[in-house]
Amino acid sequence: MSRRTSISAAARPGVETVMEQIRQSGSTTPVTFLQCDLADLSSVQRAAEAFLAQDSCLDVLMCNAGIMAHPAGLTADGYEIQFGTNHLGHALLIHKLLPRLEATAAKGRDVRVITLTSFGLRGHPPGGIPFSNLRTTQEYPVLAGWICYGQSKLANLLYAR
Template sequence: MAKHDPARILFTGRNAKSAEATLQRIKSGAPNAVATFVACDVASLSSVSSGANQILTECDRLDVFLANGGIIAKPAELSTDGYEIHFASNHMGHALLAKKLLPLLEKTADLPNSNVRIIYTTSLGWRNGTLDPWKLKTPMEAAILGRWIRYGNSKLDNMFYAREIARRHPKVLSSSLHPGARSSGQIKTRGFYEPVGVFPPEDDAVAKDDKFAKDLWEYTEKELEKWM
């Protein structure tokens, strides 16, 4: 990103030592880039709220929000806020960050020559995901492939949330992707992209979207009210 000469990059994380190493890599690869570390642990909603407030204080525009942090296939655990840890880290933290930053993203979208985007990094694990709202505040322990099921659930959540943002906030181009290796050309809002920049058939996604996406959005909105 730094090599594309942005006005500024803000990146979040929970480890200040790793952040310093990242800043040094940015400096060596793009000496003129302006980068800022924002302390933010996506598994903690209080930390996310503080990080979002810092961004809103420091920035008068925001062109791209990349929801890229998270965990994969961790043991059964609850977050500090009482959610299954993958759901907390991969979905709820990013959802709060997006919710708090959306007014600034939409304000930027109203500016001339803007091209505002929200991009969620998901994975092919979404295909095995489902949404069980009554289990989201449990560790979701399972004897067989439990950690991968929990991960897949959270990746499905990422794809749904990007699609719902696009549906409800049309000023912003919102999509999700499984990391690929090449530019995909024209991006379709509400799209999900697989390597290498391919927009796949959506039958499976649409079937799950119709069943779960609205429920996920409404559950998330209700849970995040106290953090706004």
């Protein structure tokens, strides 16, 4: 059974150091890069397709990437930047790779999806996630970046449940 660790990011230079540290740690597991910009759902789709084309099993999917207290903006798909990056990108990736996780589990292997959130989720807007305006920059009078971060992390928690 062949094992491999794939690390994804929007651009390769940001993960080269991490990949090299894994290689130098004594691990014999190959480490590869998979380009995936979580702020662009078409990039997430391409990354999932690339993974599915090269790997027959998936044991662990760790969703840990994100941005925090980012200036107001929108993703390539028109969603609030932090919600789109921190939640929607991961949700699509999980959705696309779930059949492979299920197939791996059917072979008797232990599989996991790990979604990290943050205590920062407590900074979400009053009343929870304002789904009606996720396609806006959601500019709040104060602490807007933290409020948007909080709602994205709340979405991670609710999705994981």
